[in-house]
Amino acid sequence: MRTIYLDNAATSYPKPDGVSSRMKEYMDTVGATINRSVYGAAQDAGLTTLLLREAVGRFFHFPEPPTHVILTPGATAGLNMVIKGLLKPGDHCIVSSMEHNAVMRPLLQLNGVEFDRIPGNREGLINPADVETLIRPNTRLVIMAHGSNVCGAVQDAPAVGEICRKHGIPFVLDVAQTAGHIDIDFENWGLSALVAPGHKGLLGPSGIGVLLLRDSFAKLLDPLIAGGTGSASDSEYLPDYLPDRFESGTPNLPGIYGLAASMEFLMAEGLEKLHAHEMQLCKRFMDGLKGIPGVNICGPQGLENRVGVISLDFIGQDNAEVAYQLETEFGILTRCGLHCAPSAHKTLDTFPRGTVRFSLGFASTEADVDGALEAIRSVCAQ
Ligand SMILES: Cc1ncc(COP(=O)(O)O)c(C=O)c1O
Incomplete structure (x- = not known):
């Protein structure tokens, strides 16, 4: 059968041809990590990582430098980094009624943070104008799934972005189901951040994702994870520059090579x-x-x-x-x-x-x- x-x-x-072979090539012939050592293999890994950040930035029409393309363990990690890194007791957040638990569960872990859901209709589509009616003086974030993982409904993100821009409220888009399927325009849609996993429409391996941060929004976020970055090693405090501030610990290098290959495929196709x-x-x-x-x-x-x-x-x-x-x-x-x-x-x-x-x-x-x-x-x- x-x-x-x-x-x-x-x-x-x-996965497209080239994804597993690039990962194997890394495992068999490169082996080094980034930001630590300076021998040739480490520089190869560093260059591949930089080129990946650049490719991801171009792919999403991202206006910030590649330093602001944060490599994460996946979309769930990126969403937690935004939600828990930003919201404090007394804050209010707006989500849609179509959210994945990768948004709802971290949100519900936060004591003292309230939220409202933008209602979806029977087709799973929200009316962007409803966002305006839910805004409160303490609304600090609008976070929304662009595409529904249940039924494929795609929300009018540019219209929501316009409302958020008018009210000066950060707008974060979870593009787990649309990245690699629809052209996503970070700049023109007025996004503050974008979260995507590498293993769905971006066609890469699991265990890697991206979090794109507008500089002004990044300054509002507290990093959830702290540790070695290979940089500013004279200090026991996290550096305040990106991507290091949000990338403590040794990254997923096989994932980086695999995602680099799948991004090349997406851009060539x-x-x-x-x-x-x-x-x-x-x-x-x-x-x-x-x-x-x-x-x-x-x-x-x-x-x-x-x-x-x-x-x-x-x-x-x-x-x-x-x-x-x-x-x-x-x-x-x-x-x-x-x-x-x-x-x-x-x-x-x-x-x-x-x-x-x-x-x-x-x-x-x-x-x-x-x-x-x-x-x-x-x-x-x-
Ligand atoms: C809309 C949406 N958001 C977030 C996620 C979480 O992605 P991951 O499990 O890759 O972290 C998914 C996964 O199915 C999803 O469909």
């Missing part, structure tokens, strides 16, 4: 082409679903305001059993359940039963989509 991987919202698979491929497959999938009775698409019903994350509710069936059947009888790999986003499922009215999520990637094909539709037809006919 052929396996059809449709779980790219969890992590992208396969071009986002326009990758996005067009994904949306063409998304259309094929959604058109095919319309002819199948017994299944509901949760989230955006059309191709507007979405990425290729498609959540289905199988009417009258147990969605977890459907996902199991899809794998065991048809080789289709999906993710069922609540996708670490209970509030998003409440918004879509699929809580607590959850959905079966099919998520497309750059390597998905028409045959994959047709195979999934065939299997869904068969499951619904039973």
